[in-house]
Amino acid sequence: MTSITVTAQAYAAGARVTGLDLRKPLTPEQIATVQAAWHDHLVLAFPDQDLTAPQLIAFTAQMGEVERNDNVPYYRDPDYPEVLLVSNKPRNGKPSETRNTGRNWHADLTYTDRPAKGSVLMCKEKPPIGGDTMFANMYMAYETLSPVLRDFIETLDAVHDITLIKGFERRDPAQIADMKRANPPIAHPVVRTHPETGRKLLFISERIRNFVGMTEEESRPLLRFLNDHATAPEFVYRHQWALNDVVMWDNRCTLHIALKDFDQSQPRHMMRCSMRGEKSGYVIQPESKDDASLKSALAAVS
Numbered sequence: 001m002t003s004i005t006v007t008a009q010a011y012a013a014g015a016r017v018t019g020l021d022l023r024k025p026l027t028p029e030q031i032a033t034v035q036a037a038w039h040d041h042l043v044l045a046f047p048d049q050d051l052t053a054p055q056l057i058a059f060t061a062q063m064g065e066v067e068r069n070d071n072v073p074y075y076r077d078p079d080y081p082e083v084l085l086v087s088n089k090p091r092n093g094k095p096s097e098t099r100n101t102g103r104n105w106h107a108d109l110t111y112t113d114r115p116a117k118g119s120v121l122m123c124k125e126k127p128p129i130g131g132d133t134m135f136a137n138m139y140m141a142y143e144t145l146s147p148v149l150r151d152f153i154e155t156l157d158a159v160h161d162i163t164l165i166k167g168f169e170r171r172d173p174a175q176i177a178d179m180k181r182a183n184p185p186i187a188h189p190v191v192r193t194h195p196e197t198g199r200k201l202l203f204i205s206e207r208i209r210n211f212v213g214m215t216e217e218e219s220r221p222l223l224r225f226l227n228d229h230a231t232a233p234e235f236v237y238r239h240q241w242a243l244n245d246v247v248m249w250d251n252r253c254t255l256h257i258a259l260k261d262f263d264q265s266q267p268r269h270m271m272r273c274s275m276r277g278e279k280s281g282y283v284i285q286p287e288s289k290d291d292a293s294l295k296s297a298l299a300a301v302s
């Protein structure tokens, strides 16, 4: 059996893993090696893995419970609900609804009560140049904040909102109405401890509307600062895709963004599986939002 080689690609995150055939079940030792590399590098790229949808699902299942994507049903592969198609290729004669997926910094499924544990994205077709994905290390983002700001955000919760997916409102109206109903705004802690590494991290995103108990006006400058800080170039790994790359990221301690840095007339077709995350958060009822603005209006006149 060939041995596994793990080669770091950047200081912040990212490693290339060779010596595995992901079409076949991994041994317990191989799984342990992959998991350890994942904890060290957060994003693993496995080159030259020509997987079918069932093989991608089977690989993901060895890393965690496979997500069925019930919160975003329209983007699934019709034959495999576990596989989301992130593609700019027309679907049923219409422009693909996922052609602009991931265009702001985010972690997957944070607008649900189970943000993904990780995701596995496979490149099936790509433009000749570009179509890169960037990943940012949220341990580093947390650790480089000043102690006073770390204390301030320690007990904050942030409201994650599916409508802040960039371009969401331009998608199919009936589908977005359904997805809004299925995914009301939900609050998750801003500082979390990774369940496997025990390290603290910043759980932030550009899909956050406000902090719980703070108005949008109050939240906006802090959110902007935290997002800018968290995605500074020195915390980022940029993946330049090759055909048949399989990239697996830890969705709990990274953010990612899909860049529009390519000729949109060229096909880009990706398959994604996610690992189901732990239950987290609480739904924000519209009334409590009104309460907050009522409170701030009172504060403004008193």
Ligand code: OGA
Pocket (backbone or CB within 6 Å): 086, 101, 102, 108, 119, 121, 131, 132, 133, 256, 257, 258, 259, 270, 272
């Ligand atoms: C995703 C995503 C990034 C990309 O599939 O979750 O954000 O580059 N995709 O396609």
Ligand code: MN
Pocket (backbone or CB within 6 Å): 102, 106, 107, 108, 256
């Ligand atoms: Mn994503």
